[in-house]
Amino acid sequence: MKRTASVVLDGYGIPESLRWHGGALWFSDLARGTVHRWSGEGKAETIVEVPGRAGGLGWLPDGRLLVVSMDGGVVYRLESDGRLAVHVDLRDIAGGPVNDMLVDQHGNAYVGNFGFDYYTYQREHPNSMLYVPPGPPRTPIASVSPTGTITGLTEPLYFPNGCLLTPDGRSLIVAETLAMRLTVLPVQPDGTLGRPREWAGLIAPWMWRLLNHPGLPGTITRRVSALLDHPAIAKRSSSPIAPDGIAWHSDTETIWVANALRGECVRVAVGGRILDRVSTSQNTLSCLVAGRDGRTLYAATVPTDDPVEAADLGGGRIEIFRL
Template identity: 70%
Template sequence: MKRTASIALSGLGVPESLRWHQGALWFSDLARGTVHRWDGTAEPETVLEVPGRAGGLGWLPDGRLLVVSMDGGRVYRLEADGELAEHADLSHVVGGPLNDMLVDPEGRAYVGNFGFDFHAFSRKHPNSMLYVPPGPPRTPIACLAPDGSLLGLSEPLLFPNGTLLSADGRSVIVAETLGMRLTVFSRNPDGSLGDPEPWAPLISPLLWRLVNHRGVVGRVTRRISALLDHPVLSKYSSSLIAPDGISWDADDTSIWVANALRGECVRIAPGGRVLDRVATSQRTLSCLVAGHDGRTLFAGTVPTDDPVRAGELNRGRIEIVRPCGRT
């Protein structure tokens, strides 16, 4: 039986990039451009406001916070004196808003981006229309050295989003939201990324071929998919998983995926087998297994991922399942 998350915080815009740091939950609000810290006992604290909308979060080894400026195409660094300094300018290497970010223990950062103006497209078209050949543009992950200099770019991906480091530090797993898959990269000694390989497909190979088909079959498949993505119908369907934020489970082997198309978090084994599902009240953009017990599942949920509309609705939520273990 699918478990259901409970609502812990509400009245937010777009809670994203959930992180656990020094005994508290941290997250960005993509609609308001703010970074928040919540210790679980009161209202979340607003830590800072980021020019160009706050996105991915991480910390350097000395404790300074790194935060993505989505629309500014930059990564900022919060100095010890409270000043916000530019850590890296990536505006020249990305095709759309910057997005999530992983910062490894050495301070190297891996920054994804949309690749195009996704929200402008989705305001006019159903998501399935993105797959009209030649499909959505691909875009790389930017790999940054601890000082913010560019180490290199990965092979282009379909909307690189949530990112994880393997326990041994030798590889990086990336959620390709529009590719509906998890992809793994080996890491070179300097921290740059090697060639991508599949970690887990999250859509059947047949449906992937149909939705990308150039002929009549593709047009019909995309129209049916657009109908099933309607909010009234999508809550009854769990067939599609568009991975947004991702988190290691407490077993350090399987990965929890925030399904951007549905109100759920899904636990995935290597290779793509679904191990567990947790229902949330709305579409889920970020998830994290952490907390004082190390086994609480946090989920950032929204009625819409459009930051303008979400900022008007103020219905973003942090939802939790405690503890989150094997069923």
């Protein structure tokens, strides 16, 4: 039986990019373009409104906030006077909205993007149709120096999303949402990223082969998958898992995954073994293990990830579960 999270904040568009900084929870609202800080009591404080919809968050060593402008194609830097300055421009390399971001302790940033206009595609097609050969577009993660210079690009990945650094800082783990896997890349001495390899597969290999098959088996699989996309059916399923945000468990060996396909956070071990599940009230886009004692699982949940619908609905939530 799954354990269930409790709602602590409500009324947002698409809460995302959960971070713990300065003893408080921070998050973006992708639908309304705002960044928020929550102390754990009362309402969350609005820190800044970002042109082009706020995305991934991080901090430079001197404490200045970095925040992605998804539609603007840039990362902004929030200066001490409240002004937003362009930290890096990614429009020449991003094939779609710029998305999540990890900033390390030295100020190096790793920034992903959708790779294509996902929202327009989603409004017109079932997600399973993305896998008609040659499959969904791939796109790199950009490595950005603390001064805002692009220092390198990874090999193209399937919708690179939430990221984690390993405790020793030598590798970066990224959620490849559309590949339904976690992928690990070595961090090079210059801060760029090396060749990717799978850390954990979150779809059965036989199902992945069928989903991408160019012939009749693939056509049938994609059509069946489109039927199973219905929320009433999807929420009763346990596989596959489309990883969005990811977070280390307190053991720093296993990883919590926000499952964008249904209302849950799933804890997985290297190789993909499922260790634990926590139910949420809606599809989950981000998760974080933090809090004053580091034992609270936070989850950002939404009734829809379409930013236009979500902004009107205002049904985005922050939920928590005590581990």
